[in-house]
Amino acid sequence: MDFLQLPEGWISRLGRYSIGTQSKIRGHHKGSSRSRRFGSSMDFSDFREYHPGDDVRHIDWNVYARTEKVYIKRFLDEQEMRIHIMIDGSKSMQSKWLFTKQLAFSLGTIVLMNDDKLTMSLGEGKYRPFRQKGNSAQKKFSHFLTSLPEPKETGFAELADFQQSKDSTVLFILSDALESLDKWQHFFHRASKYSKDIRFLHISNEQERKPLFQGDLRLVDDESAEAFNVTMTPWTAEAYNRQRSVHVAGLQSLCRRYGVHYMPVHIEDGIQRVIMHQLAKQNWIR
Numbered sequence: 001m002d003f004l005q006l007p008e009g010w011i012s013r014l015g016r017y018s019i020g021t022q023s024k025i026r027g028h029h030k031g032s033s034r035s036r037r038f039g040s041s042m043d044f045s046d047f048r049e050y051h052p053g054d055d056v057r058h059i060d061w062n063v064y065a066r067t068e069k070v071y072i073k074r075f076l077d078e079q080e081m082r083i084h085i086m087i088d089g090s091k092s093m094q095s096k097w098l099f100t101k102q103l104a105f106s107l108g109t110i111v112l113m114n115d116d117k118l119t120m121s122l123g124e125g126k127y128r129p130f131r132q133k134g135n136s137a138q139k140k141f142s143h144f145l146t147s148l149p150e151p152k153e154t155g156f157a158e159l160a161d162f163q164q165s166k167d168s169t170v171l172f173i174l175s176d177a178l179e180s181l182d183k184w185q186h187f188f189h190r191a192s193k194y195s196k197d198i199r200f201l202h203i204s205n206e207q208e209r210k211p212l213f214q215g216d217l218r219l220v221d222d223e224s225a226e227a228f229n230v231t232m233t234p235w236t237a238e239a240y241n242r243q244r245s246v247h248v249a250g251l252q253s254l255c256r257r258y259g260v261h262y263m264p265v266h267i268e269d270g271i272q273r274v275i276m277h278q279l280a281k282q283n284w285i286r
Helices: 010-014 061-067 091-113 135-147 181-191 234-257 267-281
Strands: 030-049 071-079 082-087 117-122 130-133 170-175 198-204 215-220 227-232 260-266
Touching (some): 082 091, 091 130, 091 170, 227 234, 260 267
Parallel strands (some): 082 117
Antiparallel strands (some): 030 071
Protein backbone atom coordinates (compact mmCIF):
# COMPACT_ATOMS: atom_id res chain seq x y z
CA MET A 1 0.00 0.00 0.00
CA ASP A 2 3.01 2.28 0.42
CA PHE A 3 3.12 2.89 -3.32
CA LEU A 4 -0.14 4.86 -3.07
CA GLN A 5 0.81 6.77 0.10
CA LEU A 6 -2.60 6.15 1.65
CA PRO A 7 -3.52 6.80 5.32
CA GLU A 8 -2.88 4.04 7.86
CA GLY A 9 -5.78 1.62 8.20
CA TRP A 10 -7.36 2.97 5.02
CA ILE A 11 -8.77 -0.34 3.74
CA SER A 12 -10.57 -1.12 7.01
CA ARG A 13 -12.10 2.36 6.99
CA LEU A 14 -13.35 1.84 3.44
CA GLY A 15 -15.04 -1.36 4.56
CA ARG A 16 -17.83 0.66 6.17
CA TYR A 17 -19.03 1.91 2.81
CA SER A 18 -20.79 0.63 -0.29
CA ILE A 19 -21.53 2.26 -3.64
CA GLY A 20 -24.84 4.10 -3.49
CA THR A 21 -27.12 4.01 -6.51
CA GLN A 22 -30.77 4.23 -7.48
CA SER A 23 -30.17 2.20 -10.63
CA LYS A 24 -31.65 -1.24 -11.05
CA ILE A 25 -29.22 -3.90 -9.83
CA ARG A 26 -28.18 -6.12 -12.71
CA GLY A 27 -26.82 -9.63 -12.85
CA HIS A 28 -27.81 -13.02 -11.54
CA HIS A 29 -24.86 -13.66 -9.25
CA LYS A 30 -25.03 -13.22 -5.53
CA GLY A 31 -23.66 -10.03 -4.05
CA SER A 32 -24.37 -7.80 -1.10
CA SER A 33 -26.47 -5.20 -2.93
CA ARG A 34 -30.20 -5.22 -2.24
CA SER A 35 -32.32 -5.70 -5.35
CA ARG A 36 -35.97 -4.74 -5.70
CA ARG A 37 -36.68 -8.28 -6.82
CA PHE A 38 -37.48 -11.24 -4.58
CA GLY A 39 -35.12 -14.15 -4.30
CA SER A 40 -33.32 -16.39 -1.85
CA SER A 41 -31.36 -14.17 0.53
CA MET A 42 -31.80 -14.40 4.29
CA ASP A 43 -33.71 -11.10 4.53
CA PHE A 44 -37.41 -11.84 5.00
CA SER A 45 -39.92 -9.70 3.08
CA ASP A 46 -43.48 -11.05 3.39
CA PHE A 47 -45.83 -13.99 2.72
CA ARG A 48 -47.95 -14.90 -0.27
CA GLU A 49 -50.16 -17.86 -1.11
CA TYR A 50 -48.51 -20.92 -2.55
CA HIS A 51 -48.85 -21.47 -6.32
CA PRO A 52 -48.00 -24.69 -8.19
CA GLY A 53 -44.34 -24.55 -9.18
CA ASP A 54 -43.21 -22.53 -6.15
CA ASP A 55 -40.21 -23.84 -4.20
CA VAL A 56 -41.69 -26.03 -1.43
CA ARG A 57 -38.68 -25.22 0.76
CA HIS A 58 -40.16 -21.75 1.23
CA ILE A 59 -43.49 -23.02 2.63
CA ASP A 60 -44.10 -21.76 6.16
CA TRP A 61 -45.45 -24.81 7.97
CA ASN A 62 -46.16 -22.83 11.14
CA VAL A 63 -48.63 -20.66 9.24
CA TYR A 64 -50.15 -23.82 7.70
CA ALA A 65 -50.63 -25.36 11.16
CA ARG A 66 -52.51 -22.29 12.32
CA THR A 67 -54.60 -21.55 9.22
CA GLU A 68 -54.56 -24.76 7.16
CA LYS A 69 -53.58 -22.55 4.23
CA VAL A 70 -50.29 -22.88 2.37
CA TYR A 71 -48.15 -19.75 2.28
CA ILE A 72 -44.56 -19.27 1.20
CA LYS A 73 -42.03 -16.86 2.60
CA ARG A 74 -40.58 -14.26 0.26
CA PHE A 75 -37.05 -12.97 0.70
CA LEU A 76 -35.35 -9.92 -0.72
CA ASP A 77 -32.90 -10.85 -3.44
CA GLU A 78 -29.31 -9.74 -3.19
CA GLN A 79 -27.48 -9.34 -6.47
CA GLU A 80 -24.13 -8.01 -7.50
CA MET A 81 -23.58 -4.52 -8.77
CA ARG A 82 -21.34 -4.04 -11.78
CA ILE A 83 -19.09 -1.05 -11.26
CA HIS A 84 -16.76 0.23 -13.95
CA ILE A 85 -14.03 2.81 -13.31
CA MET A 86 -12.67 4.53 -16.39
CA ILE A 87 -9.42 6.47 -15.98
CA ASP A 88 -8.13 9.23 -18.23
CA GLY A 89 -4.66 8.14 -19.31
CA SER A 90 -3.70 11.28 -21.23
CA LYS A 91 -0.44 13.12 -20.57
CA SER A 92 -2.13 16.02 -18.81
CA MET A 93 -2.95 13.61 -15.95
CA GLN A 94 0.72 13.15 -15.02
CA SER A 95 0.70 15.76 -12.25
CA LYS A 96 -2.51 14.23 -10.87
CA TRP A 97 -1.58 10.58 -11.29
CA LEU A 98 -0.90 9.60 -7.68
CA PHE A 99 -4.16 11.13 -6.46
CA THR A 100 -6.09 9.58 -9.36
CA LYS A 101 -4.79 6.14 -8.44
CA GLN A 102 -5.64 6.77 -4.78
CA LEU A 103 -9.19 7.63 -5.81
CA ALA A 104 -9.49 4.65 -8.17
CA PHE A 105 -8.12 2.30 -5.50
CA SER A 106 -10.53 3.60 -2.87
CA LEU A 107 -13.60 3.23 -5.08
CA GLY A 108 -12.48 -0.17 -6.36
CA THR A 109 -11.79 -1.46 -2.86
CA ILE A 110 -15.29 -0.47 -1.74
CA VAL A 111 -16.72 -2.42 -4.68
CA LEU A 112 -14.67 -5.56 -4.01
CA MET A 113 -15.29 -5.54 -0.26
CA ASN A 114 -19.03 -5.60 -0.96
CA ASP A 115 -18.61 -8.71 -3.12
CA ASP A 116 -19.58 -6.81 -6.26
CA LYS A 117 -18.01 -6.97 -9.71
CA LEU A 118 -15.34 -4.43 -10.56
CA THR A 119 -13.95 -3.56 -13.96
CA MET A 120 -11.40 -0.83 -14.57
CA SER A 121 -9.93 0.46 -17.80
CA LEU A 122 -7.38 3.04 -18.87
CA GLY A 123 -7.88 5.52 -21.69
CA GLU A 124 -8.29 4.21 -25.20
CA GLY A 125 -8.36 0.56 -24.17
CA LYS A 126 -4.81 -0.25 -25.29
CA TYR A 127 -4.10 -1.88 -21.94
CA ARG A 128 -5.69 -5.00 -20.53
CA PRO A 129 -8.54 -4.02 -18.17
CA PHE A 130 -9.08 -5.29 -14.65
CA ARG A 131 -12.06 -7.62 -14.16
CA GLN A 132 -12.62 -9.31 -10.82
CA LYS A 133 -15.20 -9.81 -8.11
CA GLY A 134 -15.05 -10.04 -4.33
CA ASN A 135 -12.65 -9.20 -1.53
CA SER A 136 -10.33 -12.07 -2.47
CA ALA A 137 -9.33 -10.07 -5.56
CA GLN A 138 -7.84 -7.23 -3.49
CA LYS A 139 -4.21 -8.27 -4.06
CA LYS A 140 -4.77 -8.59 -7.80
CA PHE A 141 -6.34 -5.15 -7.80
CA SER A 142 -3.38 -3.63 -5.97
CA HIS A 143 -1.03 -5.28 -8.47
CA PHE A 144 -3.09 -3.93 -11.36
CA LEU A 145 -2.77 -0.37 -10.08
CA THR A 146 0.93 -0.84 -9.41
CA SER A 147 1.39 -1.98 -13.00
CA LEU A 148 -0.51 0.89 -14.60
CA PRO A 149 1.78 2.82 -16.97
CA GLU A 150 2.33 6.51 -16.53
CA PRO A 151 -0.24 8.55 -18.49
CA LYS A 152 1.12 9.17 -21.96
CA GLU A 153 -1.79 9.12 -24.38
CA THR A 154 -2.51 12.17 -26.52
CA GLY A 155 -6.22 12.29 -25.77
CA PHE A 156 -9.06 10.66 -23.89
CA ALA A 157 -12.54 12.04 -24.50
CA GLU A 158 -12.71 11.41 -28.22
CA LEU A 159 -11.19 7.91 -28.29
CA ALA A 160 -12.16 6.40 -24.92
CA ASP A 161 -13.10 2.72 -25.12
CA PHE A 162 -16.45 1.93 -23.47
CA GLN A 163 -16.65 -1.79 -24.24
CA GLN A 164 -15.63 -2.86 -20.75
CA SER A 165 -18.30 -0.64 -19.19
CA LYS A 166 -21.25 -2.28 -20.96
CA ASP A 167 -24.29 -2.78 -18.70
CA SER A 168 -22.57 -1.12 -15.72
CA THR A 169 -24.74 -0.39 -12.72
CA VAL A 170 -22.49 2.59 -12.08
CA LEU A 171 -19.83 4.06 -14.38
CA PHE A 172 -17.18 6.25 -12.71
CA ILE A 173 -15.08 8.51 -14.95
CA LEU A 174 -11.87 10.03 -13.55
CA SER A 175 -10.46 12.85 -15.68
CA ASP A 176 -9.10 16.39 -15.63
CA ALA A 177 -11.42 17.26 -18.54
CA LEU A 178 -8.95 19.55 -20.30
CA GLU A 179 -10.05 18.64 -23.82
CA SER A 180 -12.46 20.76 -25.84
CA LEU A 181 -16.19 20.71 -25.12
CA ASP A 182 -17.07 19.27 -28.52
CA LYS A 183 -14.98 16.20 -27.68
CA TRP A 184 -16.69 15.89 -24.31
CA GLN A 185 -20.09 16.13 -25.92
CA HIS A 186 -19.13 13.18 -28.12
CA PHE A 187 -17.84 11.36 -25.02
CA PHE A 188 -21.00 11.79 -22.92
CA HIS A 189 -23.23 10.92 -25.88
CA ARG A 190 -21.46 7.57 -26.16
CA ALA A 191 -21.23 7.01 -22.40
CA SER A 192 -25.01 7.35 -21.96
CA LYS A 193 -25.47 4.17 -24.02
CA TYR A 194 -23.46 2.05 -21.59
CA SER A 195 -24.81 2.94 -18.15
CA LYS A 196 -27.81 4.65 -16.59
CA ASP A 197 -25.78 5.93 -13.63
CA ILE A 198 -22.68 7.83 -14.78
CA ARG A 199 -20.52 9.80 -12.35
CA PHE A 200 -17.90 12.21 -13.59
CA LEU A 201 -15.13 13.14 -11.15
CA HIS A 202 -13.47 16.27 -12.50
CA ILE A 203 -9.96 16.20 -11.02
CA SER A 204 -7.92 19.39 -10.82
CA ASN A 205 -5.03 20.90 -8.89
CA GLU A 206 -4.58 24.43 -7.59
CA GLN A 207 -2.06 25.31 -10.29
CA GLU A 208 -4.71 24.73 -12.96
CA ARG A 209 -7.39 26.63 -11.12
CA LYS A 210 -5.23 29.57 -10.02
CA PRO A 211 -1.94 29.74 -11.95
CA LEU A 212 0.66 31.86 -10.18
CA PHE A 213 3.12 32.18 -13.05
CA GLN A 214 4.57 35.59 -13.82
CA GLY A 215 6.61 37.11 -16.61
CA ASP A 216 7.49 35.71 -20.02
CA LEU A 217 6.82 32.00 -20.33
CA ARG A 218 6.91 29.28 -22.96
CA LEU A 219 4.04 26.89 -22.30
CA VAL A 220 4.00 23.44 -23.90
CA ASP A 221 0.81 21.40 -24.23
CA ASP A 222 1.48 17.98 -22.67
CA GLU A 223 -0.61 16.12 -25.22
CA SER A 224 -0.17 17.98 -28.50
CA ALA A 225 3.38 19.22 -27.75
CA GLU A 226 2.31 22.57 -29.19
CA ALA A 227 4.22 25.50 -27.65
CA PHE A 228 2.95 28.98 -26.80
CA ASN A 229 4.85 32.12 -25.80
CA VAL A 230 2.91 33.94 -23.11
CA THR A 231 3.51 36.98 -20.97
CA MET A 232 1.72 36.42 -17.69
CA THR A 233 0.17 39.62 -16.40
CA PRO A 234 -2.84 40.17 -14.12
CA TRP A 235 -4.90 40.72 -17.28
CA THR A 236 -3.68 37.41 -18.76
CA ALA A 237 -4.49 35.58 -15.53
CA GLU A 238 -7.97 37.11 -15.47
CA ALA A 239 -8.57 36.09 -19.09
CA TYR A 240 -7.44 32.55 -18.28
CA ASN A 241 -9.79 32.35 -15.30
CA ARG A 242 -12.72 33.55 -17.42
CA GLN A 243 -11.97 30.97 -20.09
CA ARG A 244 -11.66 28.20 -17.54
CA SER A 245 -14.98 29.19 -15.95
CA VAL A 246 -16.63 29.00 -19.37
CA HIS A 247 -15.12 25.56 -19.94
CA VAL A 248 -16.26 24.21 -16.56
CA ALA A 249 -19.76 25.66 -17.00
CA GLY A 250 -19.97 24.04 -20.44
CA LEU A 251 -18.82 20.73 -19.00
CA GLN A 252 -21.47 20.87 -16.28
CA SER A 253 -24.12 21.74 -18.87
CA LEU A 254 -23.17 18.69 -20.94
CA CYS A 255 -23.39 16.51 -17.83
CA ARG A 256 -26.92 17.76 -17.14
CA ARG A 257 -27.88 17.23 -20.77
CA TYR A 258 -26.80 13.60 -20.77
CA GLY A 259 -27.87 12.78 -17.21
CA VAL A 260 -24.31 12.52 -15.88
CA HIS A 261 -23.61 13.28 -12.21
CA TYR A 262 -20.80 15.82 -11.94
CA MET A 263 -18.42 16.32 -9.03
CA PRO A 264 -15.37 18.62 -8.92
CA VAL A 265 -12.46 17.05 -7.04
CA HIS A 266 -9.54 19.14 -5.78
CA ILE A 267 -6.32 17.23 -5.14
CA GLU A 268 -5.35 19.59 -2.32
CA ASP A 269 -8.35 18.41 -0.27
CA GLY A 270 -6.73 14.99 0.10
CA ILE A 271 -8.15 11.52 -0.40
CA GLN A 272 -9.69 11.29 3.10
CA ARG A 273 -11.84 14.38 2.67
CA VAL A 274 -12.86 13.49 -0.87
CA ILE A 275 -13.96 9.96 0.08
CA MET A 276 -15.25 10.35 3.64
CA HIS A 277 -16.95 13.72 3.21
CA GLN A 278 -17.48 14.73 -0.40
CA LEU A 279 -18.56 11.41 -1.92
CA ALA A 280 -20.41 10.32 1.22
CA LYS A 281 -22.29 13.62 1.45
CA GLN A 282 -23.61 13.18 -2.09
CA ASN A 283 -24.50 9.50 -1.37
CA TRP A 284 -22.13 8.32 -4.07
CA ILE A 285 -20.99 6.02 -1.30
CA ARG A 286 -22.94 5.26 1.85
